[in-house]
Amino acid sequence: MGRGPPAVLALWMLFLSLAQANFAPHFFDNGAGSTNGNMALFSLPEDTPVGSHVYTLNGTDPEGDPVSYHISFNPSARSVFSVDPNLGNITLIEELDREREDEIEAIISISDGLNLVSLTLPTPVAEKVTILVTDANDEAPRFIQEPYVVQVPEDTPSGSSLARVRAVDRDTGSAGSVTYFLKNPHPSEFSVDRHSGVLRLQAGATLDFEKARAHFLTVVAKSDGGGKLRGADVVLSATTEVTVNVEDVQDMAPVFVGTPYYGYVYEDTLPGSEVLTVVAMDGDRGKPNRVLYSLVNGSDGAFEINETSGAISVTQSPSQLRREVYELHVQVTEVSSAGTPAAQAMVPVTIRIVDLNNHPPTFYGESGPQNRFELSMYEHPPQGEILRGLKITVNDSDQGANAKFNLRLVGPGGIFRVVPQTVLNEAQVTIIVENSAAIDFEKFKVLTFKLLAIEVSTPEKFSSTADVVIQLLDTNDNVPKFTSHYYVARIPENAPGGSNVLAVTAVDPDTGPWGEVKYSIYGSGADLFLIHPSSGIIYTQPWASLDAEGTARYNFYVKAEDMEGRYSLAEVFITLLDVNDHYPQFGKSVQEKIMVLGSPVKIEATDQDAEEPNNLLDYSITHAEPANVFDINTHTGEIWLKNSIRSLDALHNITPSGDRTWSLEVQAKDRGSPSFSTTALLKIDIVDTEMLSRGPMAAFLMQTKENPMKAVGVLAGIMAIIVALTVLISTATFWRNKKSNKVQPVRRVLRKRPSPAPHSIRIEWLKFRRTKAADKFVLKEAPPNENCNNNSRGSTPPPQAPAPPPPPSTAPSMGQAPWTVPTVSGSLGPQQPQQPSPKPRAVAKRKAVGSPVQSALVSELRQKFEKKNLHSKAYF
DSSP, X not given: OOOOHHHHHHHHHXXXXXXXXXXXXXXXXXXXXXXXXXXXXXXXXXXOOTTOEEEEEOEEOTTOOOOEEEEEOOTTSOOOEEEOTTTOEEEEOSOOOTTTOSEEEEEEEEEOXXXXXXXXXOOOEEEEEEEEEEOOSOOOOEEESOOEEEEEETTOOTTOXXXXXXXXXXXXXXXXXXXXXXXXXXXXXXXXXXXXXXXXXXXXXXXXXXXOSEEEEEEEEEESSOEEETTEXXXXXXXXXXXXXXXXOSOOOOEEESOSEEEEEOTTOXXXXXXXXXXXXXXXXXXXXXXXXXXXXXXXTSEEEXXXXXXXXXXXXXXXXXXXXXXXEEEEEEEOTTSOEEEEEEEEEEEEEOOOOXXXXXXXXXXXXXXXXXXXXXXXXXXXXXXXXXXXXEEOOSOGXXXXXXXXXXXXXXXXXXXXXXXESEEEEEEEESOSTTOOTTTOSEEXXXXXXXXXXXXXXXXXXXXXXXXXXXXXXXXXXXXXXXXXXXXXXTOOTTOEEEEOOXXXXXXXXXXXXXXXXXXXXOTTEEEOTTTOEEEEOTTOOOOXXXXXXXXXXEEEEOTTSOEEEEEEEEEXXXXXXXXXXXXXXXXXXXXXXXXXXEOOEEOOOSSTTTTOEEEXXXXXXXXXXXXXXXXXXXXXXXXXXOSHXXXXXXXXXXXXXXXXXXXXXXXXXXXXXXXXXXXXXXEOHHHHTTOHHHHHHHHHSSOHHHHHHHHHHHHHHHHHHHHHHHHHHHHHHHHHTOOXXXXXXXXXXXSSOTTOOOOGXXXXXXXXXXXXXXXXXXXXXXXXXXXXXXXXXXXXXXXXOOOOSSOOOTTSOOOOOOOOBOOOOOOOTTOSOHHHHXXXXXXXXXXXXXXXXXXXXHHHHHHHTOOOOOOO
């Protein structure tokens, strides 16, 4: 806005100075075969895939300015390529087809920016290039002048040329060379020249119109040399159908049809009557000639033939004929289109003179001729039984061979047979049961047969038939059958009494009362069920109470029986579907557990339901004070401290009072629908693993906490060992005093254990009342007796040891005072470290230091001992 004419003039002068120094860019010419430059003599295969990078335009600007590239085509031509203006990469964007377009003209240009001389956009430096499209084997041969239909006379000589097929391949070079061959030529009367496509009749082969009027050939043309297509060698081919129609030629003699020829003249035949007709035709069916008939010999004037129709007639009365058999020879002659005789043929004709057979076989009943016979009978008659209700007679009034005929039954085979099977003149017809099992009322209510009588030796084969209809009557021959061998049902366990379970069905094909079925059930599992005797509906007893937890499956038999006691059985399986009708149950509503820090405790509940998911339980903590201390496994009921609590100090931070007993309300809930749940109060004592490691007694108590009988067994064993040791000590003392003849004073000495004693044992947890440890370990001495010095300070008599063995039977020597067996009595004090069981020492040690773990274990074990009424003492 503030610039005046001097500024514009200065700008123009700058442009002019720059324009004088600007030179035109140009392409590099890298010659033929190059893929970089100005596309000079560039060629491209026609099977190049669309999207391929085919060339790179490359040029330069003398001033070193950046150049851009462009490509364009004539408006009437396709835009086959695109170019990256900056890189010069040319990409194929349309498919190439050499057969349609073998050259592509394009204008490529290169530009270096503005033309400062003209102050306009510059005209690019452009070149017109021609891209050659090279051939690929992408064209299949194509037949021309289709369809190929050839008319060939049947007398064409072998080796003759019949036609020529031609195919064109638009590819060049070897890919455009075409060869021919016949598809599936064996066997074939034809061949095709490989190079010319000429179709010929094979040497030694002939055509026959009468055998084949047309031949259909498949000719294949393929590119002989093949070629490359997208880098692979391919051979393309095409097929065409050639129809060779065979033209008929007069080369066949006439042929008679329907040979051999027989004729009969009977006693009532009139002169001039036609006996039979012979038929002949030209063997050349394409253009047949007219034929004429004539009698050559053998007629003796008794017969004549119509020359055009071939009908043979008798010229005399049968009574005038002298022979029984006449052998005639009939000749047929072709007449060509010119009217001259051509090929001929001859055939013999036999004419027999016979008596008249004018009476066919006839069936008779009790009242005369009859063609229908009916009978009623029960099903399954005995094998070989005669159907006595049928009275059938058959008769043929002719004489001799004319009266001979066969009898047979036509109908369901193998059920009955007829006797006799061959009759001369007349016979009584008998029908016998052949297959009793097939005579079944349930399959056929009515059996219908045709009784056929047909002459044996006569040319006429006269015959007659009669219907035999047998009405079957039912018998009780079937057993009721169930529709299935097994019946399976499922009912819920809470189904009320009288509920329908399932319906069984049995079918008896018999009719009337025999087909009526009655049902019943029996078996060890049928007590809770009833069945309707006529409908087959199985239902529960009105008083029945089903329980899947008690019995989940019932199995019994159902019986179907007809009126005569015929029956069949089927097995019934009934499964009770579990219903969620039980609450989960804990062993105790209040439970006490000891948890070692870092280890879980487990609480368990049971559900008496029979099936999943009704008996699957999920556990949860419904209430805890304080909260957020314990976690519980939903499926197993294991309870553990949260990961954040790893020591008793962490617990003390939560409960400053130092209480290590926790109360939880744990819920067990089943997965049924509806769902039931039960809660239990769980008291948990928490101890540290370090405290447990101070003595084995605590570990022992922990192990026997859930099984107090184990602790009782261990204590009983220890007591038995102590009693045995006491007996041994008493016996040894007795024998020692006897040998020395001295009575040693015996007293029981209980040593008071220093506190804490590392291997001492406290048994206070086995007592049922709390006492001080000092009161249990008081030195007590037994009262004096006649054999002991009185050194005891206590007055309470100690427990007596077992009685020693009796003295030996040998009397003491005279002169010595009689001796008495010393009495050993005393109480047992704490054992020394050589005691074999280390666990009591650990318990005593734990009690000496006042550990809360031991007090909790003692309390819990005491309760369990009280419940089991274990009144026993242990002396250590």
